Amino acid sequence: MAETTTRYRERLWPSAVMFIITAVFLIPAVTLVLTPIDAAIALPGAIIVYAIVFAILASLSPTVRVENGMLTAGRAHIPVSLLGEPELIGREELRRAIGVDLDARAHLVVRGWIREGLRIPNLDAQDPAPYWIITSRKPQALAAALRAG
Template sequence: MSAAPTQSTSSAGYRERLVPGPGIFIALLLLIPAVALVLTPVNAQIAIPTAVIAYAVVAAAMLLLSPTIAVADGFLTADRARIPVDQLGEIELLGTDALRAAIGPGLDARSFLLIRGWIKRGVRIQNIDPADPAPVWIITTRHPRALADAIEAARTE
C-alpha cells in the first residue's frame, strides 16, 4: 500500500503518502469480532454487518487521514506544515536505531515532528530560518534518500 515517490519536473519533485502498511489493516481485523461480541446480546442479526461496516469506516479513515510529504515549487510540505527549501540546512538520513535516538529523550521539544509508528526510517533536516522556533524537522518516510535528493534538487532550481 505504500506509494513510491514521484520523480518528475520541478513542479512535482517528490510526493509520498504515509499510509499504514498491510499489517495494520490485518491487525485492525480484530475490530470485527470485538464489535460483533459487543452487539450480539443487543441484536444478533446486526452484529456481524455492523462490525464489518465499523472495520470499513476505520480503515477508510486511516487511509484518508494519512499525511502527505511533498517537495514541489520550492517548498517542503509535511502534512499541513510547509517550509521553503532554501530555509533547510543539513539533511541526515535516519535508519531504525537513529530514528529512535532522534525522537528519544534528547529531542528538542521545539522540533517539528511528522512521525508514523509503522514507518521505521526517516530524515532529520536542520531548519536554518532564524525566525522559526523549530530547530529541526524530523519526518518518517519510506524513501529517505529520495526525499533528501528531491530537497537538494529543489534547492538548486
C-alpha cells in the first residue's frame, strides 16, 4: 500500500467572529419572525436555523492541501511540478489580484474572511488558467510546502 505524504493541510473555515456575528444577528431576527406564529417555538426554531446556517458555512469551507506532489484546493487539483514560484500576497495585493488585476481565466479558491494568500503561476500549457489564487491563514507554510512538493 502506498504511503501518503501530506506536507500541508488547511481548512478555510470562517473565523469564530463570523460565527458569533451570524448568531448575534440571525437568532434574534428569526425569533422575532417566529414569535407571532408561536412563541414557544420561536427560540428553538431560531437555534435550529442558526445550526443549519452553521452547517452550510462549515460544509462550504474548502480544504487546501499539498500531498504526494499534488496541490488540491477545494475540488480542483494540479501537480506541484506544473506550478511556478508562489508569490505571497497581502491584504491590498489580494484585493487588487481578485479585483482590477484579475485575469478571468485564473483559478480562485478565495474566502472573503481570509485576508492573505498566494498567487501561483500555472506552467501547464494545456491548462487555460494562467495562475491560481488561494487564500490562506498560513501562506508562508503553504508556499514552503509547494516549494518542497
